[in-house]
Amino acid sequence: MIIEEPDFKKAVQTADEILVSSKEIKAFPFMLIPVIMEYTDFELRTFGWIEKKGISAKDSFLSNDAELKKKGGMYILFYNEMMPPARLIFSCTHELGHYMLGHPIDSLSRMRDRNDPKFLDLYRICEVEANFFAAELLMPEPIIVELFKRGCKITEEFLIKHFEVSREAAKKRIELLRKAYDWNNFNRYPDSCNYDDIIVEKYKKFIDSIAPQKFKYGYSLEQDLELEKQRETWV
Structure with missing residues (x-):
């Protein structure tokens, strides 16, 4: 996956296509989970769910808000239910953006942690595109x-x-x-x-x-x- 700069047009157009086609979005703000279910087969789990299994959410995720993981061919959206709703919704929409834009979900964390500037730049580009997607879908x-x-x-x-x-x-x-x-x-x-x-x-x-x-x-x-x-x- 070779990207030189953020594809702003793709990010906005992908969000606009959802706004046009969604049967769940009728006004603003809207319920995000039904929209996620409309366009994906994500499993949703809270950080609290992870903690109950004896796993540290802090050590498991790069984000304090939400993070999309790919496990055994299945996508799981983990989210911190303790965060303010408005912030959490944007973060979850950001993660939906990664998926809808075809970003390498299973590689994003490794990109961030590697010292190679090329991979860090790719991570930043994916983050910018996901932010553009979230902003357009929510506002x-x-x-x-x-x-x-x-x-x-x-x-x-x-x-x-x-x-x-x-x-x-x-x-x-x-x-x-x-x-x-x-x-x-x-x-x-x-x-x-x-x-x-x-x-x-x-x-x-x-x-x-x-x-x-x-x-x-x-x-x-x-x-x-x-x-x-x-x-x-x-x-």
């Missing part, structure tokens, strides 16, 4: 952009309130949006995915619950000016 860019178009101010507090993510995840999401979106023209940067309109239409009820659409045939001059002010504050 879809097309939905955030549509909410922005309707006059919502996209802040950490806004994402925490409506998507029930951790502050750290909300902060990183905003940072990524600043880099990956052309806010002047409401367009993703080159090689964007083709699912934006489908996602906005599928989750219209959720979007309307936050920001009912006031202008059916475009925006007024006043609204355009207000959006421009908002762009200057956070983009």
